[in-house]
Amino acid sequence: MNRKNSVFDGFIRDNAVLSGLMVISPIIVCGDTVMNAIAMIYAFSAITFISVLAGAFIPKKLSYGVKTIILAAIGAVVYIPVKFAAYDFFPSVMERTGIYFMLIAVNSLITVHAQVKFYRMPKGKMTVSLISHILGFDVVLFIISVIRELVAYGTFCGRIVDADVIISGLGMPFGGFILLGLCCGIYRSIVGAVRKNDDSAGGDSDVSDF
Amino acid sequence: MFLISELVVLLGTNLILSQALGISTLFVAAGSRKNLLWTAITISFFTTAGSFGACLVNSLLPDSLYDLRLLLYVLIIGALYVILLTVLYFADRKNFGTTRKYVHVSAFNCAVMGTLFTISDKAAADPSLDNLGSYIAAGAEAGTGFILAAFFLMAGFGRLNSKEVPAAFRGFPSMLVYLGIISMAIYALI
Numbered sequence: 001m002n003r004k005n006s007v008f009d010g011f012i013r014d015n016a017v018l019s020g021l022m023v024i025s026p027i028i029v030c031g032d033t034v035m036n037a038i039a040m041i042y043a044f045s046a047i048t049f050i051s052v053l054a055g056a057f058i059p060k061k062l063s064y065g066v067k068t069i070i071l072a073a074i075g076a077v078v079y080i081p082v083k084f085a086a087y088d089f090f091p092s093v094m095e096r097t098g099i100y101f102m103l104i105a106v107n108s109l110i111t112v113h114a115q116v117k118f119y120r121m122p123k124g125k126m127t128v129s130l131i132s133h134i135l136g137f138d139v140v141l142f143i144i145s146v147i148r149e150l151v152a153y154g155t156f157c158g159r160i161v162d163a164d165v166i167i168s169g170l171g172m173p174f175g176g177f178i179l180l181g182l183c184c185g186i187y188r189s190i191v192g193a194v195r196k197n198d199d200s201a202g203g204d205s206d207v208s209d210f
Numbered sequence: 211m212f213l214i215s216e217l218v219v220l221l222g223t224n225l226i227l228s229q230a231l232g233i234s235t236l237f238v239a240a241g242s243r244k245n246l247l248w249t250a251i252t253i254s255f256f257t258t259a260g261s262f263g264a265c266l267v268n269s270l271l272p273d274s275l276y277d278l279r280l281l282l283y284v285l286i287i288g289a290l291y292v293i294l295l296t297v298l299y300f301a302d303r304k305n306f307g308t309t310r311k312y313v314h315v316s317a318f319n320c321a322v323m324g325t326l327f328t329i330s331d332k333a334a335a336d337p338s339l340d341n342l343g344s345y346i347a348a349g350a351e352a353g354t355g356f357i358l359a360a361f362f363l364m365a366g367f368g369r370l371n372s373k374e375v376p377a378a379f380r381g382f383p384s385m386l387v388y389l390g391i392i393s394m395a396i397y398a399l400i
Contacts, residue, residue, distance in 0.1 A: 021382055068318060069288035069292075083277065099328065103324055106318050173393060174393035175390070178386070181387035189378040
């Protein structure tokens with residue numbers, strides 16, 4: 001059955017992290033506490049949204065490589081005011097996030113996915129699809145950071161909670177690798193099961209259409 | 211003994227296994243061994259040549275304009291990107307359609323940009339590393355580390371994509387867990 005692509009696919013079915021494995025370095029390294037995650041969510045959402053929208057005005061005639069360089073440069077320019085605002089909102093987190101805050105400015109959603117997917121859509125659809133992709137990343141980062149902070153440090157937003165088991169390794173990058181791999185597999189199982197159900201339901205309607 | 215200690219240093223400073231930089235690129239290239247190897251080599255070019263440019267930027271840029279560093283690094287990598295594509299085009303037009311893909315994938319990613327920032331931060335923390343030789347050596351080391359991580363992934367690639375692995379975990383999810391286990395082993399080693 002042919003399934004029409006939805007502008008909301010970026011949130012679940014075509015999730016940038018779990019399906020596309022994009023922008024996973026900040027999740028693995030910085031996604032160990034909720035406060036880190038909120039700072040990264042803010043930076044990713046602001047930089048990606050503004051950069052991709054601004055990049056939509058780049059002439060289409062330019063070659064792929066030139067457009068990539070311009071998009072990366074736009075991301076690097078947008079990063080500057082976002083960083084200044086972040087120092088007001090999250091002063092204690094900025095040191096911890098380190099270079100990952102800067103690296104978000106050249107994430108693959110801006111440099112690659114924008115050209116391959118977003119700019120082939122009409123502007124309205126592109127904006128909705130972009131927001132759904134950004135939300136997809138934000139939700140995954142938030143969920144993973146909650147799990148990691150609870151299990152690795154026994155805290156939530158820095159406050160101690162009554163956790164029976166502490167696995168401190170989950171706060172390390174290797175813990176991030178393993179947890180993200182497991183989440184990716186679970187996500188695939190769920191999406192696969194949903195698709196199976198959809199296909200069997202769709203199959204009936206296709207037959208009746210004949 | 212020297213080789214062993216160098217290998218341990220290379221593993222310990224490996225940007226993929228210790229800092230998860232360039233993971234997405236590694237997985238994009240993981241479709242075939244040839245892609246993986248050529249992407250790793252192209253990334254090594256960008257980290258080595260880019261570190262030369264980063265050294266120049268850091269020595270010329272005043273502290274008051276520190277926030278422009280990202281933009282200038284992007285422009286350096288952009289210039290290298292154009293130069294490499296031009297060289298490949300004139301060197302071998304026949305295979306340019308294939309070779310340019312490696313350049314597109316390797317130019318702007320966390321592995322390259324992260325290397326430049328990591329080297330700069332190390333040089334800022336330790337003035338003895340703030341010279342062109344150290345920058346280029348660190349860039350080459352980061353590129354070699356990426357090649358090493360690519361070899362690790364290539365070693366397990368067949369098994370991680372085999373039918374013995376449950377369908378939901380086949381491929382990327384199992385590769386992430388695999389890299390996590392290697393990363394954990396290296397963490398324990400150091």
